[in-house]
Amino acid sequence: MLIFFRLFRPAQISSVGTFQDGGLKHNNPINLALWESRHIWPAVDKPDIVVSLGTGTEKDSLSLCAPSFRNVFQDGFLQRLRRFFVSSLQGQRAWTELWNNLDDRSREDYFRLNIFFPGEEPAMDDINRMNELRECVYLQPNSEYDPQRTTFALLVSTFFFELNGIPVYQTGRYYCSGIIRCRLKGSVICQALNRIHQATLTFMTDNEILGYFEASQDLCDICSRYKKMWILLYVIRRSLLRFSYKASYKERERSVGFHIIYSGL
Amino acid sequence: MILLLELVLVRYPEVVFDFADLLLCCTGGLIVLSLFLRQWGVSQCIQVFDNLSRQFFRNREGKRTGIIHYLRRLLKCWLLDGYYDASALEDALKLNFGIHQRMFDSLQPSFGTKVAVTATKISDATPFVFSNYNGLGIRNPNCGE
Numbered sequence: 043m044l045i046f047f048r049l050f051r052p053a054q055i056s057s058v059g060t061f062q063d064g065g066l067k068h069n070n071p072i073n074l075a076l077w078e079s080r081h082i083w084p085a086v087d088k089p090d091i092v093v094s095l096g097t098g099t100e101k102d103s104l105s106l107c108a109p110s111f112r113n114v115f116q117d118g119f120l121q122r123l124r125r126f127f128v129s130s131l132q133g134q135r136a137w138t139e140l141w142n143n144l145d146d147r148s149r150e151d152y153f154r155l156n157i158f159f160p161g162e163e164p165a166m167d168d169i170n171r172m173n174e175l176r177e178c179v180y181l182q183p184n185s186e187y188d189p190q191r192t193t194f195a196l197l198v199s200t201f202f203f204e205l206n207g208i209p210v211y212q213t214g215r216y217y218c219s220g221i222i223r224c225r226l227k228g229s230v231i232c233q234a235l236n237r238i239h240q241a242t243l244t245f246m247t248d249n250e251i252l253g254y255f256e257a258s259q260d261l262c263d264i265c266s267r268y269k270k271m272w273i274l275l276y277v278i279r280r281s282l283l284r285f286s287y288k289a290s291y292k293e294r295e296r297s298v299g300f301h302i303i304y305s306g307l
Numbered sequence: 308m309i310l311l312l313e314l315v316l317v318r319y320p321e322v323v324f325d326f327a328d329l330l331l332c333c334t335g336g337l338i339v340l341s342l343f344l345r346q347w348g349v350s351q352c353i354q355v356f357d358n359l360s361r362q363f364f365r366n367r368e369g370k371r372t373g374i375i376h377y378l379r380r381l382l383k384c385w386l387l388d389g390y391y392d393a394s395a396l397e398d399a400l401k402l403n404f405g406i407h408q409r410m411f412d413s414l415q416p417s418f419g420t421k422v423a424v425t426a427t428k429i430s431d432a433t434p435f436v437f438s439n440y441n442g443l444g445i446r447n448p449n450c451g452e
Contacts, residue, residue, distance in 0.1 A: 051389035064333035064425030075331035167364040
């Protein structure tokens with residue numbers, strides 16, 4: 043998004059104020075979204091899945107080559123100031139900065155979908171390039187953040203673990219029993235997962251396999267809700283427990299899951 | 308942006324509106340509001356915004372380049388505080404969304420997706436968030452600076 047604020051005058055909202063494009067400060071508002079999520083759900087330390095949708099990036103802007111100074115008209119103060127301002131508005135930059143701050147484990151839950159412009163970045167109001175940009179979405183499968191991987195992560199994020207009793211403390215460990223449920227329509231989620239992965243999917247922690255994903259057995263015939271019964275596991279006091287829904291994906295093991303954190307026992 | 312969403316979600320239209328708990332955007336606000344609050348299909352969304360863009364920007368002055376053209380655009384922006392007529396955009400939006408449609412009106416009052424659109428103050432570009440929710444936590448007064 044590039045200098046959208048110059049296309050339209052600011053908008054005045056009575057008894058609130060006058061405002062302009064939010065992209066001036068947060069052209070990629072991913073940091074705002076993370077801060078807002080803490081404000082909405084203060085008990086949640088991190089989101090399950092974060093998906094950032096880009097609107098295109100110039101490939102050259104990611105180049106590691108540093109050009110030489112040409113002349114005062116092409117590389118003078120005004121041109122450098124303009125380029126700095128434009129560069130500061132790049133949405134990909136905000137994503138890169140966030141990504142650099144994430145550890146390897148957290149990065150598994152963050153997804154960026156974006157395209158590279160075929161050439162220079164088009165003007166905001168250049169309708170003649172809309173079809174070309176549309177084709178880029180289908181012609182540029184990004185091997186690291188491809189839509190299928192994002193879809194898989196979104197589908198798996200709909201599962202959660204529900205305790206069906208107070209954990210029992212025994213020989214230095216807490217034993218928990220519960221149920222794995224799905225917060226959306228189970229039949230649709232299961233069908234979608236089977237479409238993406240033909241291989242056997244398992245529920246597992248870092249220590250053990252808890253059970254297999256068996257849509258035909260775990261779906262209720264009446265309400266189509268998903269319920270995996272009687273999951274029994276042990277946890278060590280004050281440790282982070284993570285369910286992993288692991289599947290072979292394009293010959294590379296990927297693990298996505300949902301978190302259970304407990305304290306105070 | 309819509310097309311990237313299409314790749315991820317369009318195959319599962321039955322649950323597409325339930326996937327997101329929080330959506331936050333700036334210029335893409337109209338798209339998000341259409342998809343998740345008005346529950347338009349992705350194809351419908353693409354078609355409407357394609358038509359809206361072509362209709363509104365059809366008078367764009369081609370590919371004219373040059374210092375004179377650039378200075379003329381700059382002068383127009385300065386005098387009119389913008390290159391395009393915002394009231395014309397508002398009329399086009401009313402035509403597509405209806406004259407009574409408010410920003411966060413949802414088809415289902417109990418729909419759970421939280422949506423926010425960002426803006427900035429004209430005085431010092433302080434970010435503002437227009438949302439259809441209130442949070443439980445206490446927001447840092449310097450959040451977003």
